[in-house]
Amino acid sequence: MALLPWSEIDTVLLDMDGTLLDLHYDNQFWMQHLPQRYAELHGVSRAMAELELQPLFERNAGTLNWYCLDFWSRELRLPIRELKQELAELIALRPDAGPFLTAIRDAGKRVVLITNAHRDSLSLKLERVELAPYFERLISSHDYGFPKESPQFWDALHADIGFEPSRSLFIDDTLAILRSARRFGVAHLLAVLQPDSKAAIRDTQEFDAVDDYRTLLDGL
Template sequence: MTEIRHIVFDIGKVLIHYDPELPYRRLIPDEIERRLFLDTVCTGDWNVEQDRGRTWEEAEALLIADHSSHEANIRGFRQNWHEMVPHHYEGSVAILNGLIDAGHDVTMLTNFASDTFREAQQRFDFLNRPRGVTVSGDIGLIKPDPAIYDHHVASFGLEPSATLFIDDSPKNVEGAKAAGWQAVLFTDAKTLEADLERFGIGRGW
């Protein structure tokens, strides 16, 4: 196994909590109506296109054209985005900071809309600590497209086989492996510590 010299973190559900249902518990109190809205109107497939670079204005207009009665709640997605990311995960952020403090080369690769990522950076200062970040919304590519992994490698001068990727999505982990990276599925900080140790990066970092 190649020695790991680069560590790449995903962000959502690895370093910060993300749940789009949180503000809609207030906006649409009825559980059945709320679920229907998120399953058929502001869906995950719709939201991921903002991660790919589509503007919120265009995204809202597309939905409002077909669901005019839901206009307020459609616009409420971006307006209340801050409620969807209420806190960070102390354990994984401690690992991130520990790795950086110990001198490891740490970057981030995330599916994130450009504007909401900058908002997250302002709220969570640890997102400014790694050497750099590839934001899908900035470059028009999303994981697990092989091109986004290659873009990150080229941008930060990484050696794929010496790179360890940490992501909560199985398909994104598999995408990294297909690009020649090492990769682990994030579930919690304790498991991540064990994974790092397995790759020769012990608790001393």
């Protein structure tokens, strides 16, 4: 991966889950903990819980509902906020993220968090990891009513914060979101090679990927 042209970047847009925070927490919650607690609380087998959950997950993937704790609480008849608290000790900042955030903030870059996480998920994670001081704004896609996969999200973000896409860097672990940002005109895009520290590295296809954020600081 070539060095970032930092002189051509004014704004740094950063995803949260899988980008700054280890995605292990979210993967464990949605793929292991939630099916188990669903089975226990609804009195069904774990296998039946997974059979009932899978089509719901597939139908809502990539939509705002996918990220909405209120939606899943209603749909599954479960206290999702409380269940997420049960695994909160797994919430962790990537070890390379802190030095990167400090460096770009100190370099005078405009740094904005843009996440699909529901505000309640964001609050839970901010209780565990001190992210807020690094950012000018902490924006949830729920504020706009559109997920980051949608072009309407980028229109709303642009109207809200007035960033220049051609002079912005965006880092995210979801390829569909990076493609949406590219269509909007964001010039500098990076994927994340290993969003979940306990899982395999990912094929990021047409996007350059970062494995250690500290390697991005050359030339800053």
